[in-house]
Amino acid sequence: MSESPILTVDLARWRAGGHEARQVCVDVDTSLQQAGFLLVTGHGIDPSLPVDLRAAAREFFALPAETKGRYAVGVGGRGWIGPGMEANGYAEGTETPPDLKETYNSGAQTPVGIPEVDNFWFAPNVWPAETPGLRELFEAWTTRVKALSDDLLALMAGALGMVDADNPFRDLAGAATWTSNINHYPPMTAVGRPEPGQFRIGPHTDFGTVTVLDREPGPGGLQVFSADGGWADAPYDPAALTINIGDLLEYWSGGRWPAGRHRVLPPQDDAPEEDLVSLIFFYELDHDAVVTPLRPPIGVRDDLPPVVAGEFIAERLEAITLG
Structure with a gap:
């Protein structure tokens, strides 16, 4: 792990303040410049919560397809997104076979009173009657990770010396949009041998500000791209959450921090039962938040105009939707 461009930071050290916090901020800036990724410990989330949520999700994914189909939605919807619906490589302009996954999705429930906005960004969540425990666990997870994501945005602003009133996100996430996915990557024995160029998730960057990931390691798992090292297996620490930044935060940083490019490998021949x-928690900002890119010397570009967060995200969601 020491050779990886992805550094591990301890949020407890940052929260303690003083010299420890300053060093954490330096490490955050370094890791995000190198790969757009971090590992974060000291996050305060009870480790039993993701274990229990994952078990409840497995119960749902084990249901027959016709049962899951009662909760089927399109990409960006609330419910079950079945196989063949997404190809994340399209976000980079690469035509790939569909991603080898299925997803259960929930999202923010803070409507703003504008029907066309609320129907798109704050649509009601749907909960399967067959696995009643899933709702409570999923809502507990998203509540805790949403609070963590607000802390992460404050940490990242602090990494650039922008604290308190200077934090550019302080007033932009009061009714932030977010979605949370539980992704199931079935084994090769269930989905068959991958087609050429097919992944569990094709190479892409995320679209929003920060993404929080609690993952299971494996040979068909997460890989991260860095300019120096190319594609490499993401470092794994069972006590840490994996954090990456998305396109919106890259844009806000004026290109200082590249969005974390990543992919999830297809099932591997040596692990057909994996x-x-x-x-996964994808955080954004208020749908109408205006993001003004930081200019040099903090940013590295001075030619980026302000963008509206919701419009920025919606364009990218459309790009990965098949059919």
């Missing part, structure tokens, strides 16, 4: 479940 069956993984990942818990």
Whole structure:
């Protein structure tokens, strides 16, 4: 792990303040410049919560397809997104076969009173009657990770010396949009041998500000791209959450921090029974938040105009939707 461009930071050290906090901020800036990724310990989330949520999710994913189909939605919807619906490589302009995964999705429930906005960004969540424990666990997970994501945005602003009133996100996430996916990556024995160029998730960057990932390691797992090292297996620490930044935060940083490019490998020949479940939280900002890119010397570009967060995200969601 010491050779990876992805550094591990302890949020407890940052929260303690003083010299320890300053060093954490330096490490955050370094790791995000190198790969757009961090590992974060000291996050305060009870380790039993993701274990229990993953178990409840496996119960749902084990249901017959016709039962899961009662909760089927399209990409960006609330419910079950079945196989063949997404190809994340399209976000980079690469035509790939569909991603080898299925997803259960929930999202923010803070409507703003504008029907067209609320129907898109704050649609009601749907909960399967067959696995009643899933709702409570999923809501507990998203509540805790949403609070963590607010801390992460404050940490990242602090890494650039922008604290308190200077934190550019302080007033932009009061009714932030977010989605949370439980991704199931079935084994090769269930989905068959991958097609050429097919992944569990094709190479892409995420679209928002920060992504929080609780993952299971494996040979068909997460890989991260860095300019110096190319593609490499992401470092794994069972006590840490994996954090990456998305396109919106890269844009805000004026290109200082590249969005974390990553992929999830297809099932591997030497592990045909590997069956993984990942818990993912995609954080954004208020749908109408205006993001003004930081200019040099903090940013590295001075030619980026302000963008509206919701419009920025919606364009990217459309790009990965098949059919």
